[in-house]
Each structure stands twice: as structure tokens, then as C-alpha cells.
Amino acid sequence: MRRRLISSTLAVVLVVIAVFGVSLVIVETRTISNSAQESVDSEALRLVSIVEPKVLERERVDAEALAEQIGPDRYALIRIPAAAPIEIGERPSGSVIRATATGEQGESVTVEESRATVTREVGRTLMIIGAVALLAVVAAVLLAVRQANRLASPLTDLAETAERLGSGDPRPRHRRYGVPELDRVADVLDSSAERIARMLTAERRLAADASHQLRTPLTALSMRLEEISVTDDPETVKEEATIALAQVERLTDVVQRLLTNSRDPRTGSAVAFDLDEVVKQQIEEWRPAYRSAGRAIVCSGKHGLQAVGTPGAVAQVLAALIENSLMHGGGTVALRTRVTGNQAVIEVTDEGPGVPADLGARIFERTISGRNSTGIGLAVARDLAEADGGRLELLQQQPPVFALFLSREARRLKDRTDRADRGDRADRSGEHERPIR
Template sequence: MKRRMINSLLGVVLVVVVVFCVPLALVEKRTIVNSAQDRVEATAARVLALVEDRLAAGEPVSGDKFANQVTDGSYVEVDIPGQAVVSTGTRPAGDHVLKAVDQGASGETVIVEQSRADVDHEIANMLLLLGVVALLAVQAAVALAVWQAKRLARPLTDLAETAERLGSGDPRPRDRRYGVPELDRVAEVLDLSAERIARMLTAERRLAADASHQLRTPLTALSMRLEEITAVAEDPETVKEEATIALQQVERLTDVVQRLLTNQRDPRSPAAVSFDLDEVIKQQVEEWAPSLRGTGRLLEVDGLRGVAAVGTPGTVAQVLATLIENSLMHGAGMITLRVRPSGTTIVVEVQDEGPGVPPELGNRVFERAVSGRNSTGIGLAVARDLAEADGGRLELLSLRPPVFALFLGRSHKDDDQRAG
């Protein structure tokens, strides 16, 4: 590209130099020759006037009388009828001679000749000057072409590096502008693409982290159920019961995956319905029973019964499962799951008897990668996102004892039934 730009600009300058200098050289040459010829003719006219004055006064005409009218390098010859030819100067040799002939009223003839050596020297100087000017113009054009080529090639190199970085998975925008509107537009488009790619990569990484975290609990529960089936393989009724619960776990896994994908595409999914909150709570109690028995802890359900809430049962189950798991991992003692009304909403609280949330964390426990213990710091953040996407909200009501509250919309059907 640099070579093409330099060659193009240099070609344009050469054409301009040729178009300008050749006609100028021809005009200047003609001007120099014409000026020299005019000087010779002027010398002939002066000499003729002097000769006529001498003849009119009856004075003799000799070369020393008009020698002062002749410039160096000129030859003057005066031919008067009836007299000898009078001359002064050295007659130039060769064909390159400027010559002027003038005749007077008495028949006298004046011939002036001058060598073209001085004229040719002046023409050579003029051509040399034009050549120097043309050479300087070409050199300036080359320097300008190199500078302009570098000025345009450097941004293109940067843009190519930016595109290569985008292709290699480094989506950081460079925010560089070059003062060239077209190149700045390309740089702006690449920066916007980098931002979009960064958002997409962040979303993909977030989906992977959320999926791994959200699927861990159902898979653990399913594994426990399968172990229960293995342990009581001789009791058909127990096997049937555990297999049914295991199938429910599979359905929940499917629901978790579907919910994660839906939330990834549309964080404000309008899938909320009226559902029986007792069924979701019962499912959680059954699901976490093996884990609670394994740790020697209890899960108590308290508060309202027969409440119809508004939301997505699968999402509410995931949020409650995250809160129960959080109590198992970071809390201690009995876990209490309490349902209470709060105006037009239903509040599901999860509380344990552990040390609680450190004061320096507070509500930061809902931020990603923030954890009071050695954990991923994803669970509560995902739970809050799921709750908000479902039209509810998840709050930390108390640090010690730790009380997490899930606020859900209350179904109008439930109000109508209570009013009836």
C-alpha cells in the first residue's frame, strides 16, 4: 500500500512537472532569443542614426566613431555607397549568429552580428534552474508521499491488529482515533463490535457458571435418591417411592436447564402463574431430607398454609433450594422456613441458628464472587437474579440470625377464597 501511494503521488507530480516545465522552458527560450535579437536590432538602429548624422554634417564615418555603441562580442559593418566599408569588432564565426540589417535614406547599410554564445549560456542557466526546481518538487512530493503513506498505513496496521485481537478472543476496545473520518468510522465499528463480543463472552461465562452451580444441587439430590434406591432395593414400595422422587429430580433438572436458557435469552420472562406454595415447600423438604439427616440437622416449616403465590414454581424452588443449601453450608442448627403475609405479597423466610452474615458483607452477599466462606459466591447472586426475573425479590432481612426473605406476589384467587 505504501509503495502504491508513493508511486501514485510521484506519478501525478511528474506529470505536473512535465506539463508545467516544458511549456515554460519553450516560452523562456523564445523570450531570451527574442530579447537578444531586439538588442541587436536596437544596436543597428543606433549605429544607423549615428552614421546618418555624420553624413548630414559632412563628417567622415569611421569605426572609432560608433565603437562605443557596440556591445562586447558584437560585430558592426557600415556600407556607404562610394566609400570603403567601415567595420568594428570581431565577426563571429559559425551559423549560430544573431544578425540585424538596417538601411538609411542615403543608401547606407548597417549590419550588426552577435554570437549566440551568451544567449545559449542564458538558456542553459534557465533550463538548469527549471531542472533544479523540478527536482526539488519531486523530492518534496516523495517526502510528502512517504509521510502520507505512513500516516494512512499506521492506522490500517492498528485496525488489523485490533481485528486480529478480536479473532483471538481479546475483546478489549482500543478507543483510538486517527483524524481520518473513514478510518475513524472503521475503528468505531471495531470498538462497538469488541464491546458486543465482550458482553456475549461475559454472558456465556455467566451462563456456564450459573448452570454449573444451579445443576449441582439437583444432581446431588438425585444421587442421594439413587443411593437410597440401592440401599432399599429389597423393598419394592420404598424403591417405587424413591424412584418417583428421583424422576421429580430429573424433571427439576430439566426445568433448571430450561429456566437458565430462558433467562439467558430474556431476563424478564413473562412466565409467572398462580401456584400452590405449599407444594413447592413440600418438594424442598423431601428433596433436602437426606442431606439434613446426613448432617444431623432439622428443617422446620412454619407460618401460613394453603397460600397461592404468583411466580414460576421451578424458579421459586431454585431460589429456596439455594437458600437452604446456603444454610447447610454456612449456617448451623435448625433451619426454619417461614411463610408470612406482607401487604399484597407473600414472604418466604429462610433462617438458621448459625453465626450469620459478617457485618462488612451485608447485602454484598448478593454480588457475584462475594462470599464469606470458601465458596463460589455465585449462588445468592443467581438466586436474586432468578427472583427478580420472576417478578419477585430476594432480600437479607437480618445479619444475626441470618434471615433471607423471598418476596412473591399474592394470587387474587387466594384472596377471593379467603373472602368467601
């Protein structure tokens, strides 16, 4: 592209020089020739005006005096009636410029000048025009190179940006080049890079959430299947199979919620449900794991509570808190239900060392973990709680107390969700991802 730009610019300049240069040479040549002819004519008339008074007064015409009146490169022939011709200067050879003037007494003056003088003047003019044309060509080449670099370098840079996008590097470069058309292309590429970055982030987040959220149900399901495989009691097989089917249904619900939240994290299908059933189901599901670890899991508090939310989502939130206590806590894990205002609260606590002081404010941020875990569970749990209009908080660090707040009134939940959709949707879309302990 650089070569084409330079060649095209140089071609335009050469055409312009050829058109205007030839015209200028022709005009200057004619101007110089006409000027030389006019000068010779003027010289002849001037000599006649000098000779004529002397002829009228019958005075002698002094050739030496007249020689001082003409140029050194010119020749003059003066003819006076009844007198010998007078020659001044050396007569030029070859082509000459000639002018003749005649006085009233019959005298005549012929002035000649060699055309070589005109040729030399034309040559000097051509050299000047040629030098100017050469400077114009050099300037045009430099300008073409600069312009070509100005246009070609941004295009090369944009091509590298597009190649980076194709290779999976969606970072925008935010470079601008001072050329509106190229800056427009750069804007589009940066916008595409940002969109691709958001898509990749959402895909990675979905993959991480799915792997984390599906791990526990799959583990529980495998444990049930192992129980079935090692027992010969039909009743036990039937009981374990029924529990396994229920876990498969919950697993399906987990997948559905992950897919739904990946499209819109606020599309919760909240309904009124019995909180005791969800708590009881989670305790039964996790009791074997705690028994294997030599620990206990118990529940207490107010019974018969009705809460508004998605039972599957609430179960996933409790599962994340219970698993968190199993991995990072110690002693007995207690689930306690209570009422505060118009909200039902489920608290999960254990007898472990608690949450480190430096992690307290960041415990729900994604990838934040006190030990070698994924740092995803609590972040996903908070998202699930907020999707149904609830909230998940750390009430106490030592011993750790996590609390899930759920509304007890469907109307109040709907009003809060509508306000959140109207006021927080833009902030939610740009919020940094929250990471687990």
C-alpha cells in the same frame, strides 16, 4: 501498500514535470532567442540613428565613440557611401544573430552577436527548471511517504484489531485516524467487538449459572439413586424412584428456566400456586443433607398461603438460600412464611455467624462470596425472583435473614412486570452482573 502509494505518487509527479517541464523549456528557449534577436535589431537601429545625422552634416564618424554605444560581446559593421567601412568590436565566429538597419542617406549598420550567449542563457534557465523539478520530486516523495504511512499504518492497526477479534480478544480499541473511511471501519470493528464481548459474557454467565444450578438437583438425584441401589425393599425402591422422577422433572425445569433467562430474564410464567407445597418439597429434599451434617431444618409461620410466581423458580430460590445456610451458616435453619400487605414472604434464617459487615451491601453481586464458593447462587436467585415480579433481600446480617417477597395478586404482578418491561428494559440490558456469599 506503502511502495505502491509512493510509486504511484512519484509517477504522477514525473508525468506532470515531463509535460509541463518540456513545454516550459520550449517556451523559455524561444523567448530567450526572440529577446536576443530584438536586442540586436534595436542595437542596429540605434546605431543608424547616431550615424545618420553625422552623414547629413558631413561630419566624421568616430569609431571609438560608436564603440561605447554597443555591448562588449557584439560586432558592428558600418557602411557609409563614398567612405571606407567601419568595424567595431571583434566579429564572432560560428552561428550568429544578425540585424541590419539602413538610413535615408544610404548608410547601413549591421550588428552581430554570437549564439553562444543565447545558449548560455538557455542553459542557465534549464538549470533553474531542473532544480525546481528536483525539488518537486523530493517534495513529492516526502509527501507520498507521509501519506502512505498515514494510510498504511491505520490499515495495519485495523488488521491487528480484526486478528485480535478472531483470536478471542473482544476488547474495543476506540482508535480513530482522521480518515472518514478508515474511521468507519474502526467504528464497525469496535461495535462488533462490543457485541462479541456481550455474547461471550452471556455464554460464560449461562455456563456458570447452569453448573451452579444443576449441581444441587444432580446431587440430590444421585443420593436417591444410591438409596435405590442399596435397598432390597420394593416399597422403598418405588418411593425413592418416585422422588427421583420428581427431581428429574425439577431438573428439567431448571434447565428450561436457565435457557429462557439467558434469552430474556423477564420471561417469567407466573401463576398462582400453593406456597406450602414448595416449602415442604424443599425441606424434604434438603433434610437428608442437613441430617448428615448434624443439623436440622424446620418451617413455621402462616400456612395455606397462595403466591403468584413460577413454582420451579421459587423452589430454585429457596434451594439457593437453604444451600447457602448449609455451606456458610450454622445450627438450625428455619423457613418462616408470613404476609405483609399484598405480598407473601418466605424468610430463611440460621444460627450461624451471619453475613460479614463488608459484604452486606454487595451480597447479591455476582462473584462476591464470603468464603471459597462460586459467588453465583444468590445472584441467580435474585434474578429468578425478579423474573416473576418478586424480590429477594437481606433483611438482617447477624443472624442472617433472607426474605423472598412474592405477590399474592396476579393483576398487581402483571402491572408491575409491564411497567418494568417499559421502564427498565434498557437499564436491565446494561446492568452489571450481580454476584454469592
